[in-house]
Amino acid sequence: xxxxxxxxxxxxxxxxxxxxxLGTLWLARGKLKAGYPLYTRFAWxxxxxxxxxxxxxxxxxxxxxxxxxxRDGYLxxxxxxxxxxxxxxxxxxxxxxxxxxxxxxxxLTPPIPVPAASYSPxxxxxxxxxxxxxxxxxxxxxxxxxxxTLLMHxxxxxxxxxxxxxxxxxxxxxxxxxxxxxQKVLAQQxxxxxxxxxxxxSAASHLSNLADSAQIDSTIRNxxxxxxxxxxxxxxxxxTNTEIRKLLTLAQSxxxxxxKFLTDTTLYTDTHRLLRQLDSLVADIKANPKKYIxxxxx
Amino acid sequence: MSGPLPxxxxxxxxxxxxxxxSIRFFRRVTRWWVGLFxxxxxxxxxxxxxxxxxxxxxxxxxxxxxxxxxxxxxxxPITLVVAAFIGGVIALQTRYQLFPGVELSIIGLASxxxxxxxxxxxLTGLVLTGRxxxxxxxxxxxxxxTEQIDALETLxxxxxxxxxxxxxxxxxxxxxxxxxxxxxxxxxxAYTVSVRITDVTPQDFITGLRLGFGTFQVVYSLLKAMMFxxxxxxxxxxxxxxxEAGAEGVGRSTARAVVITSxxxxxxxxLTAGVxxxxxxx
Numbered sequence: 277x278x279x280x281x282x283x284x285x286x287x288x289x290x291x292x293x294x295x296x297x298l299g300t301l302w303l304a305r306g307k308l309k310a311g312y313p314l315y316t317r318f319a320w321x322x323x324x325x326x327x328x329x330x331x332x333x334x335x336x337x338x339x340x341x342x343x344x345x346x347r348d349g350y351l352x353x354x355x356x357x358x359x360x361x362x363x364x365x366x367x368x369x370x371x372x373x374x375x376x377x378x379x380x381x382x383x384l385t386p387p388i389p390v391p392a393a394s395y396s397p398x399x400x401x402x403x404x405x406x407x408x409x410x411x412x413x414x415x416x417x418x419x420x421x422x423x424x425t426l427l428m429h430x431x432x433x434x435x436x437x438x439x440x441x442x443x444x445x446x447x448x449x450x451x452x453x454x455x456x457x458x459q460k461v462l463a464q465q466x467x468x469x470x471x472x473x474x475x476x477x478s479a480a481s482h483l484s485n486l487a488d489s490a491q492i493d494s495t496i497r498n499x500x501x502x503x504x505x506x507x508x509x510x511x512x513x514x515x516t517n518t519e520i521r522k523l524l525t526l527a528q529s530x531x532x533x534x535x536k537f538l539t540d541t542t543l544y545t546d547t548h549r550l551l552r553q554l555d556s557l558v559a560d561i562k563a564n565p566k567k568y569i570x571x572x573x574x
Numbered sequence: 575m576s577g578p579l580p581x582x583x584x585x586x587x588x589x590x591x592x593x594x595x596s597i598r599f600f601r602r603v604t605r606w607w608v609g610l611f612x613x614x615x616x617x618x619x620x621x622x623x624x625x626x627x628x629x630x631x632x633x634x635x636x637x638x639x640x641x642x643x644x645x646x647x648x649x650x651p652i653t654l655v656v657a658a659f660i661g662g663v664i665a666l667q668t669r670y671q672l673f674p675g676v677e678l679s680i681i682g683l684a685s686x687x688x689x690x691x692x693x694x695x696x697l698t699g700l701v702l703t704g705r706x707x708x709x710x711x712x713x714x715x716x717x718x719x720t721e722q723i724d725a726l727e728t729l730x731x732x733x734x735x736x737x738x739x740x741x742x743x744x745x746x747x748x749x750x751x752x753x754x755x756x757x758x759x760x761x762x763x764a765y766t767v768s769v770r771i772t773d774v775t776p777q778d779f780i781t782g783l784r785l786g787f788g789t790f791q792v793v794y795s796l797l798k799a800m801m802f803x804x805x806x807x808x809x810x811x812x813x814x815x816x817x818e819a820g821a822e823g824v825g826r827s828t829a830r831a832v833v834i835t836s837x838x839x840x841x842x843x844x845l846t847a848g849v850x851x852x853x854x855x856x
Contacts, residue, residue: 281643288646292751295758296792303686303787327787379786 303327305339311356312397313341316369318351322380324371329381330355331372337361340382355382362394368404620734620812624742627735637740645706645741646748653752654759656701657694661760662767664688669772678774682782685764690795691854694757695749696843699802702749703835707810710741711831714814715824723815738815742807749803750796757795794850801842809835 304327318324330338338357346352357363366387374381385404395401435441526532530539537543561568586597627634668684714737717723726733761783768774813831817823 281639284647285639285642288650289747289751292754296754296796299754299758300789300792303784304789306784325788327784329784374785 305356306336309359310341311338311358314355314357314363314395314397314399314401316353316355316382316401316403318353318369318371318403320345320349320351322351322371324351324353324380324382328379329374330357330384331381332357332361332363332367332384333386334383337363337384353382363401364390365393365395366391367395367401369401370404616816617812620738620815621808623734624738624808627732627739630732630735633732633735634739634743637736638743641740641744642748644709645702645744646751649702649705649748649752650755652701652705653698653756656697657689657756657759658763660693660697661685661689661763664693664760665764665768665774666771669768669774677782678778679782679785681764681768681772681774682779683785684782685761685768685779686783686787687791689760689764690757690791692843694760695753695795695798695802696839698753698756698799699749699806699839700836702745702752702803703806703810703832703839706745707806707835708828708832710807710810711814711817711828712824714738714811715817715827718815718817719820719824733815738807738811741811742804745803745807746800747803749806750799753795753799757792788854790853794846794854797850798843798846801846802839805838805842806835809838 306329324340324343326340326342328340329336330340338355338361340353341356342354344352344354353369355369363384364386367384370383370385371380372383373379383404384401435444523534527534527538529535586594586601589597664685665681668681669678672678672680714723717737723733723737726736765776765779765783768779769776810831813827813834814824817827819826
């Protein structure tokens, strides 16, 4: 039992120590191997510390191994490069901000075209031009701020002090008055429109009432009946017309009494002769009444 | 070691009525201060006894190994489960609270800072207060009320060397050990949750995890764990050692030990942050 306790406690402590050492190394370096050293030198105030990444053309190839403060305004920096990477000769080193939290990295920039030769372990890289950091960005922001201040000052002079602002105020006041008048007119028009709409609605309501009444219904029924009668009348007229056409055809053909009356001239001749004889008879009667009229009373 | 506080001078009832309220008030304040100083003194004697007992390794070393197993190996499951949940929740909450435009690597950074600097040691300490501290108080308290401690003294055994020192040493060593595992588990859980459940890429998380890391952050975490381990073992052992009045006294001592230890851990945490926090910025 005692031996088992010792073994289990030993395993626990060993595992914890291994996790501690490997974890810390990995967090500090990003890997467990140390890599080969290269040296460079930067001016003070770079916010550099051990463990920060080293980037070659943007790729993480190592970490900052050591930073030594010199009294002449420079920092001696030892960087460790992974064994699998080589740094081309002529590459320069610069401190570059990473992210928005103020962390930095050492950026190595190879020359173009990239030479075949590489730095050997222990060589010193020349420092390159420093990348823009937050301080420089803030300087730009300060410049922009100063320009804005000048602009505001000019606006103050031109608009406030030269009286432009008063003119603008007057114009705004006039526009407000005009707007008020327009509002009034609009209100009046709106009232008229409302009345018109009311009348229209009332008329529509009446029409609606009429449409609903039985009168309209009966009128429409009568109209329908009249229309049917008219249709019948037209049909009768049509048939009558047909009959008349038939009669006229018969009459024109000369058959029958009416046809003969229309086409035969004998009746006319006879009638004419009869009329002439009647004329001569009347004349004779007028000349010799006693020949034809003999009146005896008792 | 403990007992009723001594009475000073005349009884309050012997004074005129108009003076009694103020006399009662000042007596109460005086008693409170006297009680406080006496507690500090008694605990100082207790610590002195522990320091003196350290010179007798033959008595405490075998028991220390057993206590290390009880405190350390026995607490691994609960510690890892708590750490895993805390790491995952930190990663999720950090991701969901981020406003658009913020780099996702901040999740790795926030997880590392919260787990390693704060929640890893603190939650491990609080969890072990309940699991280990309560057990310590109950064990020693039961031995006290059943007069086993008196029997040890009769047999010329130093009860402090035999009962207290092994627990203090075991807790002081085992808390940092458990915190290392808790930190690793918390970070692993945060990584898994971030990469599997949210849109954070492994590269984002690892970049943030390594961002601005300093070795002192780990030292800070382990230092806190050591202090918490010491606080748990000292407070809980002492509360058990002075237990009185049978089973009820054991229960009362256990409850009081857990409360005092929890408060002590929180106070120590705040003090550590105040004193050592500025060093974390280097």
